[in-house]
């Protein structure tokens with residue numbers, strides 16, 4: 424099936440009942456087709472996000488990948504250059520997961536509106552969301568169930584979700600469309616680059632990192648997301664008073680989180696050690712099952728120290 428932009432940039436695929444609506448991120452409202460195409464080169468949105476370069480037009484991402492000799496694990500053609508040998512250690516490995524028809528349909532219908540393309544330049548998040556509101560960033564939202572629940576329960580906040588895995592991005596697009604959420608945006612890219620290049624210092628009210636990949640083998644611990652350099656970067660992006668909330672069901676990783684966040688001079692623990700789960704973090708089915716089986720879950724919540732010190736000063740005055 425063909426899906427392409429008309430010369431004037433309008434979406435020219437025949438309209439089907441199942442993709443009647445989409446979210447217009449520029450004007451912060453839901454609309455009916457025609458929707459604007461992200462670029463005028465005739466490729467599907469997924470192809471443009473994933474490949475940038477060659478002209479491809481097909482709806483099946485896995486077919487796109489295999490036809491071009493790529494797997495999601497590679498993400499790009501083989502590269503034997505000096506730069507490739509010094510590639511940074513990533514906290515994820517892209518698997519060639521199957522993208523369901525529904526995920527792909529919502530991905531392509533929604534990302535033009537709620538997707539924020541990765542561009543290595545500082546972004547004004549109020550402009551991205553079309554309003555002034557507290558901004559919460561989530562790293563690695565997985566299939567997005569928690570993101571959608573938290574965003575639904577807190578319409579006063581804006582949520583910027585970052586995830587690399589296409590089925591998860593498609594899944595969150597679907598949840599956002601079904602609940603008509605206006606306060607969610609998605610960047611599909613490595614969160615480390617996004618934080619460093621796109622997020623400006625002292626702009627975030629909060630950061631959520633729920634159940635990051637535990638990388639249980641000792642030789643893989645270097646891939647864990649919660650490491651001193653990333654935590655320092657996160658702390659620099661928090662507004663005074665902003666918080667970082669991590670949760671894990673892996674005890675050894677929980678201890679690492681506590682140690683690394685405690686060592687960051689800009690942050691202060693909100694509890695003596697681990698925190699009770701705050702009401703805003705919903706229990707996932709996976710977590711409920713784990714708890715029934717007697718497994719532990721640990722929440723770690725730190726705040727930007729400046730605001731806490733100010734509050735202490737105010738109490739003493």
Ligand SMILES: C[S@@+](CC[C@H](N)C(=O)[O-])C[C@H]1O[C@@H](n2cnc3c(N)ncnc32)[C@H](O)[C@@H]1O
Pocket residue numbers: 514515562563564565566569585586587588591612613614615632633634635636637648707
């Ligand atoms: C174990 S899953 C947890 C998903 C979700 N937070 C939950 O609670 O179910 C971790 C997710 O983080 C994503 N991830 C890991 N490192 C990432 C990075 N550097 N940037 C963006 N996403 C990342 C992975 O693709 C994966 O979907």
